[in-house]
Amino acid sequence: MFLSRTLPMILVFVMGIIGFSLYFIPHPAARQFENTLSQWSIAIGSFAIFLAITSLIRRYINNIKRGKDVFYSIVALVALFGMAGLGLFAGIDEKSLFQKIFINVNVPLDATMFSLLAFYVTSAAYRAFRARNVEATLLLVTAVVVILGISTIGDTQVWLRKTAEWIMNVPNLAQKRGILIGVGLGVIATSVKIILGIERNWMGG
Amino acid sequence: MIGLVLSVLLSLNGVEVQARDVPDDQGGAVELRVNFSRPLDISKILIYRVANGDTVSKKVAELDVNGQTKIKYIDKHVKNGVPVQYTLFLISQLGDTLGTVRTQMVEAKPSIFNKRKTFLLLAVLSYIALLIYFMSQARRGRELYLRPIAGLIEVDNAIGRATEMGRPILFSPGLSTISDVATIAALNILAYITRKVAAYETRIIVPVYDPIVYTIAQEVVKDAYTAAGRPDLYRAEDVFFLTSRQFAYAAGVSGIMVREKTAANFFMGYFFAESLILAETGASTGAIQIAGTDAVTQLPFFITACDYTLMGEELYAAGAYLAKDPRLTATIKGQDVMKATLATLLLLITLIAFIGPKLGLHINWETFKAYIVGL
Incomplete structure (x- = not known):
């Protein structure tokens, strides 16, 4: 109980107070301590990667045993071990096979997923801009003004460009700031709850 | 002493030089301010630094004057706790040295507390106090x-x-x-x-x-x-x-x-x-x-x-x-109260910004903003 509950709560309380104080202390010793903490988190993170990869392997092996998504699981395991083996034994320099696979397979796959966003944005915009009620109609009109204003049409129609800029810089920025103020207050409240040990879900409830 | 100002004011032919430790920083920096009280034929200022005990001075900067009457330079390569002295060579348009100004010894020191963040600290502490108040109210059974x-x-x-x-x-x-x-x-x-x-x-x-x-x-x-x-x-x-x-x-x-x-x-x-x-x-x-x-x-x-x-x-x-959990939900109440307070303050500040100048109230908003956010 002490090691699983009390000690983590004491550590969180002490480190929480120190972390808060460090923000107001510009002394080099404070910066040094902050850097040390960052290095600790990197060290802890490397242990976590080991656990995370283990969970990944366990999941795919279980899938193969159960005959569920067998093909995908084999592809994932071959890719995982293949790339790790290539990196460890054949190097990761610019001309290595590891880099060639990364640049010619991984990067295009990433780009493919990213490019899908264009279609998803169109589909989402269609749903959002349907003029079903007053609010949706206002949204539609505002969106049309902003889209036209920041496009090449805005170069010839100055009033459209200025209206679009006003929408982005005044009402849009005001709501963004409103949300950010709320976020800031929420972050402080959550941090206080964790530091004081009232919120304990992060260590399992 | 935190943010100890070791400044010196020297005057030479209408040139004032002030050297001081940069306050509220991690040390290692000295600020030099040069003020010209009357127009001078100066094109450049060469700044040399010598540390206490050294015999050779080192050139640290060459600043263009270009008709400016106030020049600020921060030397960020000073060792903490080592007194240094600066010599400024005033160079004319023709390249002649019109004169030199030497500061007294100044020492860069790290600060323990950033005073510019005082308001921010007080605001955060007030908010935390508000959260704790609502938590204690909830613990006593207040709905x-x-x-x-x-x-x-x-x-x-x-x-x-x-x-x-x-x-x-x-x-x-x-x-x-x-x-x-x-x-x-x-x-x-x-x-x-x-x-x-x-x-x-x-x-x-x-x-x-x-x-x-x-x-x-x-x-x-x-x-x-x-x-x-x-x-x-x-x-x-x-x-x-x-x-x-x-x-x-x-x-x-x-x-x-x-x-x-x-x-x-x-x-x-x-x-x-x-x-x-x-x-x-x-x-x-x-x-x-x-x-x-x-x-x-x-x-x-x-x-x-x-x-x-x-x-x-x-x-x-x-x-x-x-x-x-009443203690957890109490923090939401605290958040809402703080949001309402901030919204009221923002409304008041906006009103002052609009009405203030008409009532003869002139506020430097840049200084105000820097003070609020601790910059």
């Missing part, structure tokens, strides 16, 4: 009214729907690390949802992006099943690390939603461009979707593609709201 948050009311319905359909629930804790408070807030919500899921004997799938978040999510889910009295239902392979690449994660989670036919999807935490891919794929499978994020740029996507969205601070309030 606190909380505004209803639609997205949170629907959490139970979404879990119930998944249970009735006999399909799993998907929970994504976002793509940020554990140092992000949004991720911690997401894990708080995960704990509540898992307890409900355990009670209803429904399956929950938690694909995780960050290895550290994975280890914590694993513990949160495991303990929530135990707390609900159903440790037998816990499946370790359902909480797993997927990948640490953004779009590979989006592809992986989308695949899970389509293959597993999840009935309810929860996207809680910090998301980036992949938010729309996740939400649109989930919407296409017909799942009920509840998202919560403080990423302002991703909110429109979630609002469009999800059934309910927790915006900004609602994400942080969710854990407390769902847990129904």
Whole structure:
């Protein structure tokens, strides 16, 4: 109980107070301590990667045993071990096979997923801009003004460009700031709850 | 003494030089201010520094005057605790040395407290005091009214729907690390949802992006099943690390939603461009979707593609709201009171900015802003 509950709560309380104080202390010793903490988190993170990869392997092996998504699981395991083996034994320099696979397979796959966003944005915009009620109609009109204003049409129609800029810089920025103020207050409240040990879900409830 | 000002004012033919330790910093810097009280034929200033005990001075800067009457230069390469002296050579347009000005010894020192952040510290401490006040009120049994948050009311319905359909629930804790408070807030919500899921004997799938978040999510889910009295239902392979690449994660989670036919999807935490891919794929499978994020740029996507969205601070309030622990819900009340206070202050400041000049009240807003935010 002490090691699983009390000690983590004491550590969180002490480190929480120190972390808060460090923000107001510009002394080099404070910066040094902050850097040390960052290095600790990197060290802890490397242990976590080991656990995370283990969970990944366990999941795919279980899938193969159960005959569920067998093909995908084999592809994932071959890719995982293949790339790790290539990196460890054949190097990761610019001309290595590891880099060639990364640049010619991984990067295009990433780009493919990213490019899908264009279609998803169109589909989402269609749903959002349907003029079903007053609010949706206002949204539609505002969106049309902003889209036209920041496009090449805005170069010839100055009033459209200025209206679009006003929408982005005044009402849009005001709501963004409103949300950010709320976020800031929420972050402080959550941090206080964790530091004081009232919120304990992060260590399992 | 913190921020000790070792300044000296020398005057030579209408030239004033002030050298002082830069206050509220980590040390290693000395500020030089040169003021010309009358127009002079000076094109350049050469600045040389000599440390106490050294015999050779070192050129540290060459500043163009260009008709300026005030020049500020910060030397950021001074050793802490070592007195230094500066000599300024005033060079004419023709390249002649018109004169030299030498400062007295000045010493760079690190500060223990950044005084410019005093207001910020007081504001944060006041807010914390307010939160603690409401927590103590709640502990004494005072009833606190909380505004209803639609997205949170629907959490139970979404879990119930998944249970009735006999399909799993998907929970994504976002793509940020554990140092992000949004991720911690997401894990708080995960704990509540898992307890409900355990009670209803429904399956929950938690694909995780960050290895550290994975280890914590694993513990949160495991303990929530135990707390609900159903440790037998816990499946370790359902909480797993997927990948640490953004779009590979989006592809992986989308695949899970389509293959597993999840009935309810929860996207809680910090998301980036992949938010729309996740939400649109989930919407296409017909799942009920509840998202919560403080990423302002991703909110429109979630609002469009999800059934309910927790915006900004609602994400942080969710854990407390769902847990129904009076001490936790009291912090939501504190947040609301602080927001109302800030809104009133902003309104007052806006009014002063509009009416002030007409009443002869002139405020330097740049200085005011720097003081408020501690710059």
